[in-house]
Amino acid sequence: MHCPFCRNSDTKVLDSRVAEDGGSIRRRRACLGCEQRFTTVEQMQLTVLKRSGATEPFNREKAVAGARKACKGRPVTQDQLACLGQQVEDALRALGSAEIPAHQVGLAILTPLRELDEVAYLRFASVYRSFESAADFEAEIALLRLDREAAALAAGPGSHAACGGTVGGSGKDAERATSATTG
Ligand SMILES: [Zn+2]
Secondary structure, eight states: OOOTTTOOSOEEEEEEEEOTTSSEEEEEEEETTTOOEEEEEEEOOOEEEOTTSOEEEOOHHHHTHHHHHHTTTSSOOHHHHHHHHHHHHHHHHHTTOSEEEHHHHHHHHHHHHHHHOHHHHHHHHHHHTTOOSHHHHHHHHHHHHHHHHHHHHHHOTTOOOOOOSOSSOOHHHHHHHHHHHOO
């Protein structure tokens, strides 16, 4: 890759380190032209295997497009959606496979979306799991209730999965964004 300072294409690797989770490699590089130093991160390319048999590179924004649609009109912020994208990508990378069936991407969205907004979750699940009747909604809502009660007993109220932190949004930012972007 080009030096980000002078665009020279000759760079030298000074140091390589595997990230703690084993999912990426960081390389410290020096430009042979201007001698500036910079770091590159090498990650496995996730590929999505579509139902048609075609494959395409995993795209976080595209992966959560359906969830984004399901959140329309709901009090969900851009930060929270970015966080969801991060959670989905993390979950998929944790599977340790380079090629992921499209339905697996949908599955990875269900859990964090349920944490985020139950109405959006039901919308998404109704499309993704092809709900056919009100009874399907009722069954899913009954499950949500059971899980909510179980979670309340186990962890006490207000416990939510936090974002991995690689996205800029801290809790404080998300709150600020809520008041700024709704409406
Ligand atoms: Zn340079």
